[in-house]
Amino acid sequence: MNTHDIIEFLETKGKYHKISQPLRVTDLDLEFDFEGVMVGPRDHKEILLISNTLNKSIQSIVRRVTTFSMVLDRLNLPKSFTLLLITESPKDRILNKLNELCRVILISSEKPLDQLDKVLRILLPLNLPNTEKTSRSVIQLMNQELGKDVKDPWINSIMKVANKSSYDVETTVRDKINKMAASAYDNDREDV
Secondary structure, eight states, rough: OOOHHHHHHHHSSSSEEOOOOOEGGGGGTTTOOOOOEEEESTTTTTTEEEETTTTTTTHHHHHHHHHHHHHHHHHHHHOOOOEEEESSSHHHHHHHHHHHHSEEEEETTSSOOGGGHHHHHGGSOOOOOOOOOOSSSHHHHHHHHHGOOOOSSHHHHHHHHHTTTTHHHHHHHHHHHHHHHHHHHHOOOOOO
């Protein structure tokens, strides 16, 4: 698996946009050269940096990521970004340093291309199903769900206020519980 495969995957499935290289910060007259820089998904502006330890030393990558993080801080820009690190053998202490600066996702250079979906799933936009359109009210749906229990006086009193607000439902439930507790307390006192 290589950088090109990852960029192509994120462009098609993740709806990320590739940023031209080198990445320039004109205010500070700096350039950053990563294997890939992307933003997304879709219209979101989350920054993804892609580096490959097969092409650059891990120390070089750490220096670049550290400098990039400091530049974002100096320019008062949001400092959250993700580093996709293509590597064969990550070193724990170096990963700890990188994890202090950004979110790091490790990608094994030996991983088959068909496994990329599992590794990068966290970066992909959610595809939620369309909500079910119904002409029935919430009360009708609750009546159907509750069945015979809807005739219970306790449930019935809650259903009556359900159209008003969640506060009214909460207040009604609290009042019912307090009345039940008071009744139980009174019954206990009578038994003594």
